[in-house]
Amino acid sequence: LCYGSERAVATILAGTSVFAFSRAELRKIFSGGVLMDVTAWHALDRLGLADWTGVRPGQKRVRDTIEVLAAHPLNGKFAGRSRDCRQSFWPEDAYPLEPRSSRVETLARLTDYSDRDLGPAMTAFENDLGGRVCVMGYYPWSQMHHLAKSSQMKAVCEWLARDQQPVVLESFARVQLWIREPAPGQLACVLLNASLDPQPSVTLRVNGPFRKFNWFTMDGKSVRLKSAPVPQSQSHRIKTPELKAWSIHLLTAKS
16 A cells, blocks of 8 residues: 555555546556456446456355365466355355456356356456456455465565565565655665564565665664575565564665
8 A cells, every 4th residue: 555646556446436536547547457346346337437347247146155266377376275255154245257358367266165166256357558457256355364365465466566566575474564765766664563473584575776675673773684686677585584473673775
């Protein structure tokens, strides 16, 4: 998340937030990367702009559905893993998504408890504006914290942002990031271990022409971190020191 759309590398559209933007703003948004739910799709459809998504929702399913990750490069080794969010316990409508273009790719499918295929549940699409759009029809914003789904969502966000996210948490960890550019050629990233478990280390990929990385702890101590360049990119990969339970740290980067 960022504080201004002018620096956004992708956009999340949830619910009726679509109506907060003009048509010109929406055209710009959908020329970039968009992650959205079905409620946002319906809002976009009321404006006559749903063709930018490549799909339309099918008949909603109010119970007994499961999301299964498809065989797709963004899912990697997690193809076939499933997510059952138990609609009878935590009610939320699920939607199969009907492709309206041959360019629509399926990231996940919807099944029922008898393993019957109900159609795509999550799709990726490159539209005529040159934008990339991912529509999610199954529990788009909750119950997604296991390894397979977390890994898929990170890959999807990287795809939507065209590998332009400033910092990527590559490790599977409950670590939250806040990132700023305090000055040209500088980057500051706050990391919160939002868990009661200590995290021995996490791996970060920092994008940009940075070469010097410093790590600060809450007691004011700092240490210079080593980094390894990522082949065929401007990125560097960093392995952090330990993050204690519910601790906060600061990573700074300079070119």
